[in-house]
Amino acid sequence: MHRTHTCGELSADHIWQTVTLAGWVANRRDHGGVIFIDLRDRYGLTQTVFDPKDGEEAWNVADTFRSEYVVKLTGVVRARPDGQSNPNLSTGHIEVVIIAAEILTRSETPPFEISDHTDTKEDLRFRYRYLDLRRTKTLSNVQFRAKMNHFTRNWFSAHDFLEVQTPIFTVSSPEGARDYLIPSRIHHGKFYALPQAPQQYKQLLMVGGVDKYFQIAPCFRDEDPRADRHSCEFYQIDCEMSFVEQDDVFRVVESFIRDLVPSIVPSKSITADSFIRIPYTEAIDRYGTDKPDIRFGLRFEDFTDDFRSSDFSVFRGAVDTGGVVKAMKLEGKSMSRSQIDDLTKVAQDAGAKGLAYIIYEAEGPRSPILKFFSDAEMEALETKLSPKAGDMIFFGAGEHAGVCKVLGVVRNTLRDWFDLADKKHLAFAWITDFPFYEEGDDGRLDFCHNPFSMPLGGMDALMNQNPLTIHAQQYDLACNGYEILSGSIRNHDVDVMVKAFSMVGKDENTVRERFGAMYQAFRYGPPPHGGFAIGFDRFMMILCDEPNIREIYAFPKSGKAEDVMMNAPATVDDMQLAELGIDLTREARENLRS
């Protein structure tokens, strides 16, 4: 071992001990002929002192040190002189007087400064990720992920969930996103696919009697990169249970999160109203989204009836054509003319024609549209929103879905502009009662979410109910405006499954072909079961206050799905391709040449 201690562990307890440290030269200061070197490793920073009186040879070696050299230093621990302690550092009360120094390896000048204050571009940091990792911020994300992995696995294991690693090489499924494909060398012309999620496998585990399963599962979707979606691979906390109903699943999730948060992010608190259940239609109606941020109010109130015969033609017109009028109150915030213009722009980008508003001032309400409002209309606002001086009201009018969407976007914008949501708070909301089916633009029925969930009411509902009114036993969990979990009680009945597919125009053969294993398995005594998957990476983003999902990977892919450090993806030999029974298309060859 090239050291006796790490750079983070020496304290007053070690005074007068002779120690050997190894690490990186983080910092050099010269003071009256004495050299001070801050030595850094993963565990901390230790101040070392080179005084020619204590060791001339060591001083000479230290004099050649440059930033990021790796050095091995032997010396004696002593207390720092009075007034020179650094209480921000665990080693801040001591320093080590060096008597022997050795350079283990040298470093060229790094392409960016190894410091948390660097604003180096992402591309450069990713290219030299091994240097970026020496920065506390990057390392701490990696450490946080390890901690969250660790806590999660131990929690589920302690609660009798069996960890099962499902296959990474599986078969392409035509539902959902695009699959990544792997040509088979042994079976030319055939391909493995990487799993988008272990959905079928975990359900088969239930058929197999595993009863309670979990896994931090690598998942793979060939989607276009986005700020909250990592290219190539991502991870989910994947979970499935037998003999459960929705409440049982909720209990597990809530209990996990209530244990997780104080353990790994004690600085955050779960709000008192967390885990309320909001039916899907209510979420849309009141927040304009199925992943509402409930850390703050600004809920929408409905004024459709109130403006049914309004003199304000925009509102009346909306109601006349079957639309709605909604409004929300921004409490105690005043906005400048140009802010209102900006916000109107936000609403327009989301699809609105404009953004009607009222400003409540000490002298009374003020707005260009006020002159059209009747007393009754003003009273309705009064009753439902109780505006006071200093508040504002924003309106949306038109077709229901569009109004909800626009107001939802405006709501989140106001949150960001006025810090309406406490960053220390985590607010979780269950979204329940999703519609099972939806109507496509062509008027044809399709599954609203996934076809694996059990329709509420089962076969009876499928036979006798208006399909658009059938609810799925499906649920999401929203946290601070993100969807972090999705799950359902599964449809484990082959007959119900076949019927459910038949209603979207897919016959039994299709079911057999697409979900062959499950279709077979469910003939042999499947238990009722349900589960969920938590988007590990996205949840971690929220817990870490990290707006860019790429930053939470040790070695991230770029925004173009590239590993710029390893230079992946890359060209391969024609021989490799021939061995796999594939060839590049002409277009691809031209693409390489250009």
Place this chain on the structure above:
Amino acid sequence: MHRTHTCGELSADHIWQTVTLAGWVANRRDHGGVIFIDLRDRYGLTQTVFDPKDGEEAWNVADTFRSEYVVKLTGVVRARPDGQSNPNLSTGHIEVVIIAAEILTRSETPPFEISDHTDTKEDLRFRYRYLDLRRTKTLSNVQFRAKMNHFTRNWFSAHDFLEVQTPIFTVSSPEGARDYLIPSRIHHGKFYALPQAPQQYKQLLMVGGVDKYFQIAPCFRDEDPRADRHSCEFYQIDCEMSFVEQDDVFRVVESFIRDLVPSIVPSKSITADSFIRIPYTEAIDRYGTDKPDIRFGLRFEDFTDDFRSSDFSVFRGAVDTGGVVKAMKLEGKSMSRSQIDDLTKVAQDAGAKGLAYIIYEAEGPRSPILKFFSDAEMEALETKLSPKAGDMIFFGAGEHAGVCKVLGVVRNTLRDWFDLADKKHLAFAWITDFPFYEEGDDGRLDFCHNPFSMPLGGMDALMNQNPLTIHAQQYDLACNGYEILSGSIRNHDVDVMVKAFSMVGKDENTVRERFGAMYQAFRYGPPPHGGFAIGFDRFMMILCDEPNIREIYAFPKSGKAEDVMMNAPATVDDMQLAELGIDLTREARENLRS
């Protein structure tokens, strides 16, 4: 929840409680009008009793139960009548008198009996793995893997190793086995590769200052299937440390294994001589393999000098042509003529011309070759092997490598035939001092193992030593005749790396191209580092006494690298291929048609 208790938790403590169980019908017995159903779930088996006197309706329902139906039963726990307890079952002292019964799902007759005594063919079990998982043996392997994962991660975390998940999408590396490739949809003509091991990433983590890293890493090699090698994916306990020397690495591994074994396989014991270090050449010389099973003796002794001028022309001829004569003693086992013939066949299959032997009987030694042996030769045998009546000696003569190999194979065969190795024992041996280079058939130098390890003596050795005598700072750990670990102290010096490659005819450009990230990274203060990878699956095979590696996966690939349950690999749409910029070769298309 469809139950109040599992089928494994009821005991005398629950007597008189009303409980609801849910599970699979494992067994039915009828006894004087009373039906006994053993109900099974992951946790155990509970005997339930249907007496028409206690509940006629429940009895009627139970009368329709068939094997593997999933049922929900409510009843009252009572003690089993005197003399009817089953001490082998945790629930063996109670039974549940059922008052209400419900069929949750039905089952067709399974394609094989759900029992541990089934000898169903692998192919059928894999096709219906979800039924196979209901067998205790299959489930217990899955549970063992979870336990080993759990223990391993907690151990390394507790010892300050940071878990880092390295990318699954990386770049093809031309060294080692074949890579699995993934065509990039965004960058036509380019491919990702799945990592054969996170070798470069873990070394880059060391450059990044992570100091101590571990991961149970999925690894991917496109190799042909084998009994101790799973197709497609496998797992390794991957580990790397900075500022360490070989002894430090050994200490970590030994400490891990000494903690692991008693925790997860208390039935096995680590032999007293475990973790001895055997230099590579000695392993070959004395065991004929670099993964010796040291649970038993049968080590080879060298007799080359003793037979230099022997009258036995086979031995003398071997020595004359630069070869060796070796022998080993099988203690206290006698073999029949036909057994000796079989063993000779084994030796011949391994490349020997024949298998010379001496049988020591009460009347003295007996062998067809004895007449050629001088007194001095017999004395040499006496001195080095001390044979007694009831022992046998086997010889090998010829070229060194061949003799070692043949005797090694004979040695392991004798182990299997005579149970020489205690199955309860785990014997670990470090194999050290591997040669850094080897000479190919064409006389050209090549790396003996991997090019990442540091040659002992560094640059000086490369400059001034006969390359074939240079040792690598590389080590393996053998356990019971398997290689379960491989590792090395890495070469972290770009100059030494370039020099090492130049000696196998590869210039600096090649190094830069093949290991670009590492070549770059080592310019910025890499710490000295080393590590290892334990073959998780193979180690688990040994711990579980499972001869077939496929059995230790929840959802295994077949011997032809297929998932017969999911039907992977499979054909994909031409549109999917076009999107990826690839096409099938004509040969592959024909292969699909045939």
